[in-house]
Amino acid sequence: MTSRRAVLSAAVDLLRDAGVASPEHDAAELLAHVLGTTRSQLPLVDEVPAEALASYDDLITRRAAREPLQHLTGTAYFRHVELAVGPGVFVPRPETELLAGWAIEVAPRGGVAVDLCTGSGAVAKALADERPDLHVHAVELDEPAHRWAERNLEGTGVDLRQGDFATAFDDLLGAVDLITCNPPYIPLEAWESVAPEARDHDPHLALFSGADGLDAIRVLERRAALLLRVGGVVGFEHADVQGESAPAVFAATGRWADVRDHADLAGRARFTTARLAR
Template identity: 55%
Template sequence: MLHSPGERPPNPRSVLLAEVAQATQRLADAGVPSPRFDAEELAAHVHGVKRGELHTVPDADFDARYWEAIARREAREPLQHITGRAFFRYLELHVGPGVFVPRPETESVVGWAIDAVRAMDVVEPLIVDLCTGSGAIALALAQEVPRSRVHAVELSEDALQYAQKNVAGSRVVLHHGDALSALPELDGQVDLVVSNPPYIPLTEWEYVAPEARDHDPGLALFSGEDGLDTIRGIERTAHRLLRPGGVVVIEHADTQGGQVPWIFTEEKGWADAADHPDLNNRPRFATARRATP
């Protein structure tokens, strides 16, 4: 099509870009932490493309369902619940109401765990993931430690349904059960126990971000007055499951730095208990090694 001098040709991206800009402002006004990213991710989801392909969506194809998705995010419904997916390391996971949405902070936990397992002189390391939720940690370990044997334990039936979808076709063996009494048949044999358990104190409820407080299952968030009840129980489970020299890796809140290693004491049969920082240099997870008699 020819255009008269001085006339600007129509921009095929003008409508979509304008809508994304408007949506970004709405999400920012609602207090959403990453408004531009979320506005683009929702546009890509609604139009069935990747974020980097938004420029390929013609104006005529603009989908009014975009504003329905923006309204849900504006109300602080998690982005991952709206899209039905979450990304974790190299994985794309099914998530939604009833299962904890994996966070980027936990990727540091998995990275340390992978390095620890690779450093072991074990041909087929045996790994147990307690409180697996969506199965994110277990799947990442199975994918990145190729000869590992991975067992994952989850108590919630709602979360278990998502985990079953996610681990289908993988080497992960999924168990419906309580992390505090799980897998007695593996006692003394496990090389690595890893967990992202509930660790928020009940007294902190009102300070939790709406996306987590109102949408993540409480079972995956809160654990007693100081937030450490489940971690204390996992300490006992890990000591029972691990072989001498085996390692436990457990996530905790950044405000609990220094507290969790004291749960894994020498008197209880542990050695080398220590805290480790996340990518923002905040204390995020603790590790310990089952002492060798």
């Protein structure tokens, strides 16, 4: 038996030295996971049994090697829903909750919502959870990611399909009220600047999008114009350095009104919304 304080202190030091962005949080989260409890209940634990310590040391070593925390616990939380995640699917980020929140607020009662590039199904599941009146559809191209989405969206009523978002939902052309999308948006040349957790573990299909990072957003603009009814809205995430270039993709075509960019809680440009004018 080893004291909880000593175990956590050593783990935090190891994660900090490895460059992990949130060593205290991750060390506590992994210990709670191993002990079958929650972070808030950890102060009630005085000693860590030897068997649990061995498992914990293994997880901390893997986290220090920059394996994503959510892959180690098998779970990610997004707004009010829980998601199963692991190798082969993009781990949903907290910033994307803002895009989902916008969609939940603006979707018309009983409307048709489509989540393109759904990944784990995070946005689609949040929509179905908080707006059960909506008819929610989602699509994912990548087979491993699609399998994770199937698992996460089972029993939610979401119509999940496998396919290319550039051609998906021909049966819904001109009938959609709301589109959400978290497309790939990292320029290929930015490879070295991407955090190891994403670069080495998230599917590259979900990360990189051409020389300027805007290729998928250009495809989204064309597809959204066909799927939405006139007056329907689209919201999509982008990189913080694309606060002008991403909205410009939509503004330049003349098909959209109310093209607007939105900042995240840290004040960084995060997602764009637009309304189909014609």
